Amino acid sequence: MPNALDFFISQFRSHLDLSNEPSGYYRPRPYRNASVRFRNCALADFNERRDILINEAGLNTFLFRADKIPGCDLLSDSGTTTMTSEQWAAMIVGDEAYGSNEGYFELKQQVGETFGPDWRQKSGLRVGDREPLFIFHQGRAAENALFTVLSRELKKTGFPKPKPFSSDLLPQLRSRIENRIRAVKGQTVGPFEPFFVVPSNSHFDTTEGNIEDKFMVPLNLPCREHLENNENFPFRGNMDLEALENLLASEPGRVPLVYVTITNNTGGGQPVSMENIKRVREITRRHKVPFFFDACRFAENAWFIREEEKGYGDRRIGDIVREMFDQVDGFHISFKKDGLGNIGGAICLREDGAFTKRFPQFANELTDYQIMTEGHPTYGGLAGRDLKALAEGLRTVTRQDYLNLRVRQMQRFGDRLTMLGIPIVRPIGGHAIYIDIDKFFDGAGRDEELKGISFTSLLLIAGHRFCELGLYAFGSFDGRKEVPPEPRVNNVRAAVPRLTYEDRDLFAAAEAVKILHDHRDRIPGVRVDYGRDLKLRHFKSRFSFIM
Ligand code: F0G
Numbered sequence: 001m002p003n004a005l006d007f008f009i010s011q012f013r014s015h016l017d018l019s020n021e022p023s024g025y026y027r028p029r030p031y032r033n034a035s036v037r038f039r040n041c042a043l044a045d046f047n048e049r050r051d052i053l054i055n056e057a058g059l060n061t062f063l064f065r066a067d068k069i070p071g072c073d074l075l076s077d078s079g080t081t082t083m084t085s086e087q088w089a090a091m092i093v094g095d096e097a098y099g100s101n102e103g104y105f106e107l108k109q110q111v112g113e114t115f116g117p118d119w120r121q122k123s124g125l126r127v128g129d130r131e132p133l134f135i136f137h138q139g140r141a142a143e144n145a146l147f148t149v150l151s152r153e154l155k156k157t158g159f160p161k162p163k164p165f166s167s168d169l170l171p172q173l174r175s176r177i178e179n180r181i182r183a184v185k186g187q188t189v190g191p192f193e194p195f196f197v198v199p200s201n202s203h204f205d206t207t208e209g210n211i212e213d214k215f216m217v218p219l220n221l222p223c224r225e226h227l228e229n230n231e232n233f234p235f236r237g238n239m240d241l242e243a244l245e246n247l248l249a250s251e252p253g254r255v256p257l258v259y260v261t262i263t264n265n266t267g268g269g270q271p272v273s274m275e276n277i278k279r280v281r282e283i284t285r286r287h288k289v290p291f292f293f294d295a296c297r298f299a300e301n302a303w304f305i306r307e308e309e310k311g312y313g314d315r316r317i318g319d320i321v322r323e324m325f326d327q328v329d330g331f332h333i334s335f336k337k338d339g340l341g342n343i344g345g346a347i348c349l350r351e352d353g354a355f356t357k358r359f360p361q362f363a364n365e366l367t368d369y370q371i372m373t374e375g376h377p378t379y380g381g382l383a384g385r386d387l388k389a390l391a392e393g394l395r396t397v398t399r400q401d402y403l404n405l406r407v408r409q410m411q412r413f414g415d416r417l418t419m420l421g422i423p424i425v426r427p428i429g430g431h432a433i434y435i436d437i438d439k440f441f442d443g444a445g446r447d448e449e450l451k452g453i454s455f456t457s458l459l460l461i462a463g464h465r466f467c468e469l470g471l472y473a474f475g476s477f478d479g480r481k482e483v484p485p486e487p488r489v490n491n492v493r494a495a496v497p498r499l500t501y502e503d504r505d506l507f508a509a510a511e512a513v514k515i516l517h518d519h520r521d522r523i524p525g526v527r528v529d530y531g532r533d534l535k536l537r538h539f540k541s542r543f544s545f546i547m
Pocket of ligand 1: 204294345
Protein backbone atom coordinates (compact mmCIF):
# COMPACT_ATOMS: atom_id res chain seq x y z
CA MET A 1 0.00 0.00 0.00
CA PRO A 2 2.61 2.58 -0.99
CA ASN A 3 -0.04 5.28 -1.52
CA ALA A 4 -1.24 5.16 2.04
CA LEU A 5 2.37 5.40 3.23
CA ASP A 6 2.98 8.35 0.92
CA PHE A 7 -0.12 9.98 2.32
CA PHE A 8 1.09 9.67 5.90
CA ILE A 9 4.59 10.81 5.07
CA SER A 10 3.17 13.91 3.40
CA GLN A 11 1.04 14.51 6.49
CA PHE A 12 4.08 14.18 8.76
CA ARG A 13 6.05 16.46 6.49
CA SER A 14 3.41 19.17 6.40
CA HIS A 15 3.55 19.37 10.19
CA LEU A 16 7.24 20.17 10.04
CA ASP A 17 6.42 23.62 8.70
CA LEU A 18 3.85 24.22 11.40
CA SER A 19 6.45 23.40 13.99
CA ASN A 20 8.46 26.42 12.91
CA GLU A 21 5.96 28.46 14.90
CA PRO A 22 7.34 29.38 18.30
CA SER A 23 4.56 27.37 19.94
CA GLY A 24 5.22 24.27 17.83
CA TYR A 25 5.99 21.02 19.61
CA TYR A 26 5.83 18.59 16.69
CA ARG A 27 9.56 18.77 16.04
CA PRO A 28 11.55 17.03 18.81
CA ARG A 29 14.69 18.56 20.27
CA PRO A 30 17.67 17.92 17.97
CA TYR A 31 19.50 16.13 20.81
CA ARG A 32 18.67 13.95 23.76
CA ASN A 33 20.03 14.07 27.29
CA ALA A 34 23.22 12.13 27.87
CA SER A 35 23.53 12.95 31.54
CA VAL A 36 21.25 14.53 34.12
CA ARG A 37 21.69 16.02 37.55
CA PHE A 38 19.20 15.45 40.34
CA ARG A 39 18.49 18.28 42.79
CA ASN A 40 19.24 17.94 46.47
CA CYS A 41 16.61 20.41 47.56
CA ALA A 42 12.85 20.68 47.20
CA LEU A 43 10.53 23.38 45.95
CA ALA A 44 8.71 23.27 49.30
CA ASP A 45 11.84 24.41 51.26
CA PHE A 46 10.65 28.03 51.18
CA ASN A 47 11.70 28.85 54.72
CA GLU A 48 15.17 27.40 54.27
CA ARG A 49 15.70 29.60 51.20
CA ARG A 50 14.36 32.61 53.07
CA ASP A 51 16.92 32.04 55.84
CA ILE A 52 19.82 31.58 53.45
CA LEU A 53 18.81 34.58 51.38
CA ILE A 54 18.44 36.96 54.32
CA ASN A 55 21.13 35.71 56.69
CA GLU A 56 23.80 34.38 54.35
CA ALA A 57 23.35 36.22 51.08
CA GLY A 58 22.02 39.60 52.20
CA LEU A 59 19.41 39.47 49.40
CA ASN A 60 22.23 39.41 46.87
CA THR A 61 21.27 36.70 44.39
CA PHE A 62 24.90 36.21 43.35
CA LEU A 63 25.68 35.17 46.92
CA PHE A 64 22.91 32.56 47.18
CA ARG A 65 24.15 28.95 47.04
CA ALA A 66 23.21 27.33 43.77
CA ASP A 67 22.64 23.87 45.24
CA LYS A 68 19.66 25.23 47.12
CA ILE A 69 17.84 26.31 43.98
CA PRO A 70 15.19 23.71 43.08
CA GLY A 71 13.89 25.55 40.01
CA CYS A 72 15.53 27.44 37.16
CA ASP A 73 18.85 29.12 37.78
CA LEU A 74 18.66 31.90 35.22
CA LEU A 75 21.25 34.18 36.81
CA SER A 76 23.36 33.91 33.68
CA ASP A 77 23.71 32.09 30.38
CA SER A 78 27.46 32.44 30.80
CA GLY A 79 29.55 29.34 31.48
CA THR A 80 26.37 27.48 32.34
CA THR A 81 26.05 25.54 29.07
CA THR A 82 25.43 21.81 29.22
CA MET A 83 28.23 20.56 27.02
CA THR A 84 27.74 17.93 24.36
CA SER A 85 29.10 14.38 24.60
CA GLU A 86 31.61 15.35 21.92
CA GLN A 87 32.87 18.20 24.09
CA TRP A 88 33.26 15.95 27.12
CA ALA A 89 35.00 13.37 24.97
CA ALA A 90 37.37 16.08 23.69
CA MET A 91 38.13 17.07 27.29
CA ILE A 92 39.12 13.55 28.22
CA VAL A 93 41.71 13.47 25.45
CA GLY A 94 42.87 16.99 26.37
CA ASP A 95 46.60 17.52 26.04
CA GLU A 96 48.07 19.27 29.09
CA ALA A 97 51.47 20.10 27.64
CA TYR A 98 52.72 23.44 29.00
CA GLY A 99 53.46 24.90 25.59
CA SER A 100 51.75 24.44 22.22
CA ASN A 101 49.32 21.74 23.28
CA GLU A 102 47.02 19.99 20.84
CA GLY A 103 43.94 21.96 21.83
CA TYR A 104 45.68 25.22 20.95
CA PHE A 105 46.10 24.20 17.33
CA GLU A 106 42.55 22.86 17.17
CA LEU A 107 41.13 26.09 18.52
CA LYS A 108 43.20 28.23 16.13
CA GLN A 109 41.99 26.12 13.24
CA GLN A 110 38.38 26.34 14.37
CA VAL A 111 38.50 30.11 14.91
CA GLY A 112 39.48 30.39 11.23
CA GLU A 113 36.68 28.02 10.23
CA THR A 114 34.04 29.81 12.27
CA PHE A 115 34.91 33.48 11.84
CA GLY A 116 36.58 33.31 8.45
CA PRO A 117 40.06 32.83 7.01
CA ASP A 118 41.16 36.36 7.93
CA TRP A 119 41.09 35.30 11.56
CA ARG A 120 43.55 32.53 10.87
CA GLN A 121 47.25 33.20 10.97
CA LYS A 122 48.38 33.96 7.44
CA SER A 123 51.62 32.10 7.84
CA GLY A 124 49.95 28.82 8.76
CA LEU A 125 50.20 27.29 12.20
CA ARG A 126 53.43 28.85 13.36
CA VAL A 127 53.40 30.03 16.97
CA GLY A 128 54.23 33.58 18.01
CA ASP A 129 54.32 35.07 14.54
CA ARG A 130 51.63 37.69 13.97
CA GLU A 131 49.01 35.52 15.54
CA PRO A 132 45.46 36.98 15.40
CA LEU A 133 44.15 34.85 18.31
CA PHE A 134 44.91 35.79 21.92
CA ILE A 135 43.41 33.38 24.45
CA PHE A 136 42.17 34.49 27.88
CA HIS A 137 40.39 32.65 30.63
CA GLN A 138 37.17 34.60 30.12
CA GLY A 139 35.68 37.62 28.41
CA ARG A 140 36.47 40.24 31.02
CA ALA A 141 40.13 39.19 31.24
CA ALA A 142 40.28 39.84 27.50
CA GLU A 143 38.61 43.23 27.98
CA ASN A 144 40.98 44.11 30.77
CA ALA A 145 44.00 43.24 28.63
CA LEU A 146 42.62 45.16 25.67
CA PHE A 147 42.03 48.37 27.58
CA THR A 148 45.19 48.12 29.67
CA VAL A 149 47.35 47.80 26.58
CA LEU A 150 45.28 50.32 24.63
CA SER A 151 45.68 52.96 27.32
CA ARG A 152 49.44 52.36 27.34
CA GLU A 153 49.57 52.71 23.58
CA LEU A 154 47.53 55.91 23.72
CA LYS A 155 49.83 57.29 26.41
CA LYS A 156 52.82 56.74 24.14
CA THR A 157 51.46 59.42 21.86
CA GLY A 158 51.14 61.71 24.90
CA PHE A 159 47.85 62.20 26.69
CA PRO A 160 45.82 64.96 25.01
CA LYS A 161 45.12 68.08 27.07
CA PRO A 162 41.48 68.56 28.05
CA LYS A 163 39.78 70.72 25.48
CA PRO A 164 36.24 72.02 25.13
CA PHE A 165 33.81 70.01 23.07
CA SER A 166 33.13 71.09 19.51
CA SER A 167 29.95 73.12 19.06
CA ASP A 168 28.95 70.57 16.39
CA LEU A 169 28.54 67.84 18.99
CA LEU A 170 24.83 67.11 19.59
CA PRO A 171 23.86 68.72 22.93
CA GLN A 172 22.38 65.51 24.34
CA LEU A 173 25.56 63.59 23.50
CA ARG A 174 27.66 66.30 25.05
CA SER A 175 25.76 66.29 28.30
CA ARG A 176 25.88 62.51 28.51
CA ILE A 177 29.63 62.46 27.89
CA GLU A 178 30.14 65.21 30.47
CA ASN A 179 28.12 63.26 33.04
CA ARG A 180 30.17 60.16 32.39
CA ILE A 181 33.43 62.15 32.59
CA ARG A 182 32.36 63.41 36.00
CA ALA A 183 31.59 59.84 37.10
CA VAL A 184 34.93 58.51 35.85
CA LYS A 185 36.78 61.45 37.42
CA GLY A 186 35.06 60.71 40.70
CA GLN A 187 36.95 57.43 40.77
CA THR A 188 40.39 58.99 40.65
CA VAL A 189 42.41 61.67 42.43
CA GLY A 190 44.36 64.54 41.01
CA PRO A 191 43.82 66.80 38.04
CA PHE A 192 43.41 63.99 35.55
CA GLU A 193 40.69 64.65 32.96
CA PRO A 194 39.28 61.66 31.06
CA PHE A 195 39.50 62.36 27.36
CA PHE A 196 38.89 59.24 25.27
CA VAL A 197 35.35 58.06 24.57
CA VAL A 198 34.48 54.47 23.61
CA PRO A 199 31.01 54.26 22.06
CA SER A 200 28.94 51.11 21.65
CA ASN A 201 25.35 50.13 20.95
CA SER A 202 25.50 49.16 24.65
CA HIS A 203 28.49 48.05 26.66
CA PHE A 204 28.24 45.12 29.03
CA ASP A 205 28.92 46.05 32.66
CA THR A 206 32.41 44.50 32.81
CA THR A 207 33.38 46.16 29.52
CA GLU A 208 32.21 49.46 30.91
CA GLY A 209 34.10 48.78 34.13
CA ASN A 210 37.30 48.00 32.24
CA ILE A 211 37.01 51.12 30.10
CA GLU A 212 36.43 53.34 33.13
CA ASP A 213 39.25 51.64 34.98
CA LYS A 214 41.60 53.07 32.36
CA PHE A 215 39.98 56.51 32.73
CA MET A 216 38.21 56.35 29.41
CA VAL A 217 34.55 57.12 28.97
CA PRO A 218 32.13 54.38 27.86
CA LEU A 219 29.18 55.75 25.91
CA ASN A 220 26.07 53.81 24.93
CA LEU A 221 24.39 54.79 21.66
CA PRO A 222 21.41 52.45 21.29
CA CYS A 223 19.22 53.05 18.23
CA ARG A 224 16.09 55.20 18.25
CA GLU A 225 13.82 52.14 17.98
CA HIS A 226 15.41 50.88 21.18
CA LEU A 227 14.86 54.11 23.07
CA GLU A 228 11.28 54.35 21.80
CA ASN A 229 10.59 50.82 22.98
CA ASN A 230 9.56 49.77 19.48
CA GLU A 231 8.34 46.22 19.96
CA ASN A 232 7.98 45.52 16.26
CA PHE A 233 11.51 46.35 15.23
CA PRO A 234 13.48 43.09 15.15
CA PHE A 235 16.92 44.69 15.37
CA ARG A 236 16.54 46.68 18.55
CA GLY A 237 20.20 45.96 19.27
CA ASN A 238 21.27 48.35 16.51
CA MET A 239 23.51 51.33 17.08
CA ASP A 240 22.34 54.93 16.62
CA LEU A 241 24.21 55.77 13.42
CA GLU A 242 23.43 59.48 13.44
CA ALA A 243 24.85 59.87 16.91
CA LEU A 244 27.92 57.88 15.95
CA GLU A 245 28.47 59.97 12.82
CA ASN A 246 28.07 63.16 14.82
CA LEU A 247 30.49 62.01 17.52
CA LEU A 248 33.20 60.95 15.08
CA ALA A 249 32.79 64.02 12.86
CA SER A 250 32.78 66.59 15.65
CA GLU A 251 35.31 65.00 18.02
CA PRO A 252 38.01 63.48 15.84
CA GLY A 253 40.79 61.96 17.89
CA ARG A 254 38.63 61.39 20.94
CA VAL A 255 37.46 57.90 19.91
CA PRO A 256 40.14 55.17 19.84
CA LEU A 257 37.66 52.48 18.77
CA VAL A 258 33.98 51.84 18.21
CA TYR A 259 32.16 48.80 19.55
CA VAL A 260 29.11 46.85 18.60
CA THR A 261 27.97 44.21 21.07
CA ILE A 262 26.30 41.23 19.41
CA THR A 263 23.73 40.55 20.64
CA ASN A 264 22.99 43.59 22.75
CA ASN A 265 22.95 41.98 26.19
CA THR A 266 22.45 45.12 28.24
CA GLY A 267 19.68 46.47 26.04
CA GLY A 268 17.52 43.31 25.92
CA GLY A 269 19.57 40.64 24.16
CA GLN A 270 18.33 41.77 20.76
CA PRO A 271 20.35 41.39 17.59
CA VAL A 272 22.14 43.92 15.42
CA SER A 273 21.27 43.79 11.71
CA MET A 274 23.87 43.16 9.03
CA GLU A 275 22.89 46.50 7.55
CA ASN A 276 23.63 48.30 10.80
CA ILE A 277 26.95 46.49 11.17
CA LYS A 278 27.90 47.47 7.63
CA ARG A 279 26.88 51.10 8.18
CA VAL A 280 29.01 51.27 11.33
CA ARG A 281 31.85 49.85 9.26
CA GLU A 282 31.33 52.51 6.60
CA ILE A 283 31.21 55.36 9.13
CA THR A 284 34.24 54.14 11.09
CA ARG A 285 36.21 53.58 7.89
CA ARG A 286 35.46 57.10 6.70
CA HIS A 287 36.63 58.54 10.01
CA LYS A 288 39.57 56.12 10.22
CA VAL A 289 38.50 54.69 13.55
CA PRO A 290 38.87 50.96 14.30
CA PHE A 291 35.71 48.91 14.71
CA PHE A 292 35.35 45.98 17.14
CA PHE A 293 32.71 43.48 18.15
CA ASP A 294 32.01 42.31 21.62
CA ALA A 295 31.10 39.00 20.04
CA CYS A 296 29.82 36.84 22.92
CA ARG A 297 26.54 35.82 21.24
CA PHE A 298 27.55 35.99 17.59
CA ALA A 299 25.74 32.81 16.52
CA GLU A 300 22.43 33.92 18.01
CA ASN A 301 22.89 37.25 16.26
CA ALA A 302 23.45 35.47 12.93
CA TRP A 303 20.30 33.38 13.47
CA PHE A 304 18.24 36.58 13.75
CA ILE A 305 19.81 38.02 10.60
CA ARG A 306 18.87 34.85 8.72
CA GLU A 307 15.37 34.92 10.14
CA GLU A 308 14.55 38.63 9.94
CA GLU A 309 16.75 40.44 7.44
CA LYS A 310 15.92 40.66 3.78
CA GLY A 311 18.21 38.62 1.56
CA TYR A 312 19.52 36.27 4.25
CA GLY A 313 16.70 33.69 4.53
CA ASP A 314 18.43 31.05 2.45
CA ARG A 315 21.97 31.65 3.69
CA ARG A 316 23.86 29.27 5.97
CA ILE A 317 24.43 30.51 9.52
CA GLY A 318 28.14 29.87 9.08
CA ASP A 319 28.25 32.16 6.02
CA ILE A 320 26.36 34.91 7.82
CA VAL A 321 28.81 34.70 10.71
CA ARG A 322 31.74 35.13 8.34
CA GLU A 323 30.08 38.09 6.63
CA MET A 324 29.56 39.74 10.02
CA PHE A 325 33.19 39.23 11.02
CA ASP A 326 34.44 40.47 7.64
CA GLN A 327 33.35 43.93 8.78
CA VAL A 328 35.48 44.35 11.91
CA ASP A 329 39.10 45.09 12.73
CA GLY A 330 39.02 42.96 15.83
CA PHE A 331 36.77 41.47 18.46
CA HIS A 332 36.77 40.07 21.91
CA ILE A 333 34.62 37.25 22.99
CA SER A 334 33.62 35.30 26.03
CA PHE A 335 33.50 31.67 24.90
CA LYS A 336 31.27 31.04 27.93
CA LYS A 337 28.33 32.01 25.75
CA ASP A 338 28.41 31.02 22.08
CA GLY A 339 31.64 29.07 22.52
CA LEU A 340 29.36 26.63 24.38
CA GLY A 341 32.12 26.33 26.97
CA ASN A 342 32.15 26.62 30.73
CA ILE A 343 35.21 28.86 30.63
CA GLY A 344 37.27 30.77 28.05
CA GLY A 345 37.66 34.02 26.17
CA ALA A 346 39.75 35.65 23.48
CA ILE A 347 40.81 38.77 21.64
CA CYS A 348 41.21 38.50 17.88
CA LEU A 349 42.99 41.17 15.86
CA ARG A 350 42.84 41.42 12.09
CA GLU A 351 46.39 41.45 10.81
CA ASP A 352 45.85 44.19 8.23
CA GLY A 353 43.00 45.96 10.05
CA ALA A 354 42.70 49.62 11.05
CA PHE A 355 43.43 48.79 14.70
CA THR A 356 46.67 46.94 14.00
CA LYS A 357 47.75 49.71 11.66
CA ARG A 358 46.99 52.45 14.15
CA PHE A 359 48.66 50.62 17.03
CA PRO A 360 51.46 48.60 15.41
CA GLN A 361 53.00 47.64 18.78
CA PHE A 362 49.71 46.47 20.22
CA ALA A 363 49.92 42.75 19.43
CA ASN A 364 53.39 42.50 20.86
CA GLU A 365 52.46 44.37 24.04
CA LEU A 366 49.31 42.31 24.35
CA THR A 367 51.32 39.09 24.18
CA ASP A 368 53.56 40.34 26.99
CA TYR A 369 50.55 41.29 29.09
CA GLN A 370 48.98 37.91 28.39
CA ILE A 371 52.15 36.08 29.47
CA MET A 372 52.33 38.10 32.68
CA THR A 373 48.69 37.74 33.67
CA GLU A 374 47.27 34.60 32.03
CA GLY A 375 49.92 32.28 30.66
CA HIS A 376 51.80 31.44 27.54
CA PRO A 377 49.91 32.51 24.39
CA THR A 378 49.40 28.86 23.50
CA TYR A 379 47.06 28.30 26.44
CA GLY A 380 46.21 31.77 27.74
CA GLY A 381 44.84 30.87 31.16
CA LEU A 382 43.01 27.74 30.09
CA ALA A 383 43.74 24.06 30.50
CA GLY A 384 44.49 22.14 27.32
CA ARG A 385 41.22 20.26 27.73
CA ASP A 386 39.24 23.52 27.84
CA LEU A 387 40.72 24.54 24.49
CA LYS A 388 39.55 21.26 22.97
CA ALA A 389 36.05 21.67 24.37
CA LEU A 390 35.88 25.19 22.91
CA ALA A 391 36.98 24.07 19.46
CA GLU A 392 34.19 21.51 19.54
CA GLY A 393 31.69 24.06 20.93
CA LEU A 394 32.43 26.52 18.11
CA ARG A 395 31.69 23.74 15.63
CA THR A 396 28.33 23.02 17.21
CA VAL A 397 27.06 26.52 17.88
CA THR A 398 26.38 27.49 14.28
CA ARG A 399 24.15 24.45 13.68
CA GLN A 400 20.79 25.58 12.39
CA ASP A 401 18.89 22.94 14.39
CA TYR A 402 20.61 23.97 17.62
CA LEU A 403 19.92 27.68 17.07
CA ASN A 404 16.30 27.08 16.09
CA LEU A 405 15.76 25.28 19.33
CA ARG A 406 17.69 27.80 21.38
CA VAL A 407 16.00 30.97 20.19
CA ARG A 408 12.52 29.54 19.77
CA GLN A 409 12.61 28.25 23.32
CA MET A 410 13.29 31.80 24.43
CA GLN A 411 10.31 32.98 22.42
CA ARG A 412 8.03 30.36 24.00
CA PHE A 413 9.22 31.40 27.45
CA GLY A 414 8.56 35.05 26.66
CA ASP A 415 5.16 34.31 25.16
CA ARG A 416 4.24 32.35 28.25
CA LEU A 417 5.14 35.30 30.49
CA THR A 418 3.17 37.66 28.24
CA MET A 419 0.18 35.32 28.39
CA LEU A 420 0.40 35.51 32.19
CA GLY A 421 0.30 39.32 31.99
CA ILE A 422 4.00 39.98 32.73
CA PRO A 423 5.49 43.03 30.95
CA ILE A 424 8.63 41.90 29.12
CA VAL A 425 10.94 43.73 26.76
CA ARG A 426 10.07 42.91 23.13
CA PRO A 427 11.07 41.73 20.68
CA ILE A 428 12.48 38.80 22.62
CA GLY A 429 16.23 38.42 22.23
CA GLY A 430 18.36 35.33 21.84
CA HIS A 431 19.55 34.39 25.31
CA ALA A 432 17.28 35.96 27.88
CA ILE A 433 13.94 37.44 28.79
CA TYR A 434 14.00 40.91 30.30
CA ILE A 435 11.13 41.84 32.59
CA ASP A 436 10.41 45.56 32.54
CA ILE A 437 10.38 46.42 36.23
CA ASP A 438 8.99 49.95 35.78
CA LYS A 439 5.96 48.46 34.01
CA PHE A 440 5.77 45.47 36.34
CA PHE A 441 5.12 47.86 39.22
CA ASP A 442 2.97 50.10 37.00
CA GLY A 443 5.48 52.86 37.57
CA ALA A 444 4.43 52.92 41.24
CA GLY A 445 7.77 51.79 42.67
CA ARG A 446 10.09 54.66 43.60
CA ASP A 447 13.68 54.37 42.37
CA GLU A 448 14.97 54.44 45.94
CA GLU A 449 13.01 51.32 46.80
CA LEU A 450 14.95 49.23 44.27
CA LYS A 451 12.01 46.97 43.53
CA GLY A 452 14.05 44.95 41.03
CA ILE A 453 16.13 43.69 43.97
CA SER A 454 12.98 42.87 45.98
CA PHE A 455 11.56 41.02 42.97
CA THR A 456 14.62 38.80 42.46
CA SER A 457 14.79 38.12 46.22
CA LEU A 458 11.19 36.95 46.46
CA LEU A 459 11.56 34.89 43.31
CA LEU A 460 14.54 33.10 44.88
CA ILE A 461 12.41 32.21 47.87
CA ALA A 462 9.93 30.81 45.35
CA GLY A 463 12.78 28.66 43.98
CA HIS A 464 14.10 30.41 40.84
CA ARG A 465 17.04 32.75 40.32
CA PHE A 466 16.86 35.75 37.98
CA CYS A 467 19.20 38.75 37.90
CA GLU A 468 18.61 42.45 38.47
CA LEU A 469 20.03 44.36 35.51
CA GLY A 470 18.50 47.74 36.08
CA LEU A 471 18.66 50.66 38.47
CA TYR A 472 21.02 48.91 40.86
CA ALA A 473 23.33 47.13 38.40
CA PHE A 474 23.69 50.07 36.03
CA GLY A 475 22.79 53.05 38.22
CA SER A 476 24.95 54.72 40.84
CA PHE A 477 24.74 56.54 44.15
CA ASP A 478 25.84 60.16 44.17
CA GLY A 479 26.26 60.40 47.94
CA ARG A 480 22.68 61.51 48.51
CA LYS A 481 20.45 59.64 46.14
CA GLU A 482 20.27 56.92 43.51
CA VAL A 483 21.09 58.07 39.97
CA PRO A 484 19.43 55.91 37.29
CA PRO A 485 21.44 54.86 34.24
CA GLU A 486 21.30 56.96 31.08
CA PRO A 487 19.46 55.94 28.95
CA ARG A 488 17.24 54.49 31.67
CA VAL A 489 17.16 50.67 31.89
CA ASN A 490 15.29 48.93 34.66
CA ASN A 491 15.03 45.24 33.93
CA VAL A 492 15.24 41.93 35.67
CA ARG A 493 16.79 39.34 33.39
CA ALA A 494 16.11 35.64 33.07
CA ALA A 495 19.11 34.35 31.10
CA VAL A 496 18.63 30.80 29.91
CA PRO A 497 21.66 28.46 30.00
CA ARG A 498 22.25 26.63 26.72
CA LEU A 499 21.02 23.05 26.34
CA THR A 500 20.07 22.87 30.01
CA TYR A 501 16.37 23.44 30.68
CA GLU A 502 13.20 22.18 29.07
CA ASP A 503 10.19 24.36 28.44
CA ARG A 504 8.36 23.03 31.47
CA ASP A 505 11.13 24.23 33.79
CA LEU A 506 10.91 27.72 32.32
CA PHE A 507 7.14 27.69 32.47
CA ALA A 508 7.38 26.80 36.17
CA ALA A 509 9.48 29.92 36.70
CA ALA A 510 6.88 31.93 34.77
CA GLU A 511 4.17 30.71 37.19
CA ALA A 512 6.20 31.96 40.14
CA VAL A 513 6.63 35.35 38.45
CA LYS A 514 2.87 35.53 38.01
CA ILE A 515 2.30 35.06 41.74
CA LEU A 516 4.56 38.04 42.39
CA HIS A 517 2.81 40.07 39.72
CA ASP A 518 -0.63 39.27 41.10
CA HIS A 519 0.46 40.65 44.48
CA ARG A 520 2.92 43.30 43.33
CA ASP A 521 1.44 45.97 45.58
CA ARG A 522 2.57 43.90 48.58
CA ILE A 523 6.20 43.57 47.45
CA PRO A 524 8.31 45.57 49.90
CA GLY A 525 11.24 47.79 48.90
CA VAL A 526 14.79 47.13 50.06
CA ARG A 527 17.41 49.20 51.84
CA VAL A 528 21.08 48.90 50.94
CA ASP A 529 23.09 47.76 53.96
CA TYR A 530 26.44 47.61 52.24
CA GLY A 531 28.13 48.64 49.02
CA ARG A 532 25.85 51.31 47.59
CA ASP A 533 28.70 53.55 46.48
CA LEU A 534 31.06 50.84 45.27
CA LYS A 535 32.00 50.27 41.65
CA LEU A 536 30.38 47.11 40.16
CA ARG A 537 28.28 47.25 43.28
CA HIS A 538 25.62 44.71 42.34
CA PHE A 539 28.11 41.85 42.65
CA LYS A 540 28.97 42.75 46.23
CA SER A 541 26.17 44.67 47.94
CA ARG A 542 23.92 43.45 50.73
CA PHE A 543 20.33 44.49 51.28
CA SER A 544 17.42 43.98 53.65
CA PHE A 545 13.69 44.26 53.13
CA ILE A 546 11.97 47.40 54.38
CA MET A 547 9.09 45.92 56.37
N1 F0G B 1 30.45 41.04 27.06
C1 F0G B 1 29.17 40.68 27.13
C2 F0G B 1 28.20 41.19 26.12
C3 F0G B 1 28.74 39.81 28.13
O1 F0G B 1 27.47 39.45 28.17
C4 F0G B 1 29.69 39.33 29.07
C5 F0G B 1 29.29 38.46 30.15
C6 F0G B 1 31.02 39.73 28.94
C7 F0G B 1 31.36 40.59 27.93
C8 F0G B 1 32.09 39.27 29.90
O2 F0G B 1 32.41 37.93 29.70
O3 F0G B 1 31.68 36.76 31.78
O4 F0G B 1 33.35 35.72 30.23
O5 F0G B 1 33.96 37.65 31.62
N2 F0G B 1 28.11 38.27 30.46
C9 F0G B 1 27.59 37.38 31.47
C10 F0G B 1 26.12 37.67 31.66
C11 F0G B 1 28.35 37.38 32.75
O6 F0G B 1 25.55 37.12 32.61
O7 F0G B 1 25.54 38.38 30.86
P1 F0G B 1 32.87 36.97 30.89
